[in-house]
Amino acid sequence: MPNSISPSQSLRQLCSLCGCFRACWIHDNQRRLIAECARVVRRGIFLTTPNCWYPIEFHTQLPLLLFFPQKVYRSLYRLLGFGFFAGEANLSLVPEREVLGLSAIVQGWHFAIRSQRLLGLKSNVILIGMRTVVSQ
Secondary structure: OOOOOOOOHHHOOEEEEEOOHHHOOOHHHHHHHHHHHHHHOOOEEEEEEEOOOOOEEOOOOEEOHHHOOHHHHHHHHHHOOOHHHHOOOOOOOOOHHHHHHHOOOOOOEEEEEEEEEEOOEEEEEEEEEEEOOOOO
16 A cells, blocks of 8 residues: 555545455554545545455355354365455455444544445445545
8 A cells, every 4th residue: 555645636525445445454554544545635535345244255255254253264265266365465354343443543534334235234334434624
């Protein structure tokens, strides 16, 4: 992840990243991603990530593996030929209750959690952030 982002003026109003958390490795990098988005945009942030408690893992389409302890499901990914997703560097899903906590270090922003449903169950977690004081 770069140390800073230099977007053009026209892109600085809103930051929208879909599925970004799963590619940000560990919580420290996920926190840094939120903080960096808040630093470079003026108005709002819209981040989505798959819900780690959805019965089907969307990247591999494998059912129920994420209900096992992390060490077990990562071993099962390797065994089933999904070694790329077995590493935390390539798949690090965050529970809904932790997504909001990742944004706690960002000052001057109001964050809320929403979700997208598929077949009646929460399939994606959405973090929406609005700057409380708009910078010029």
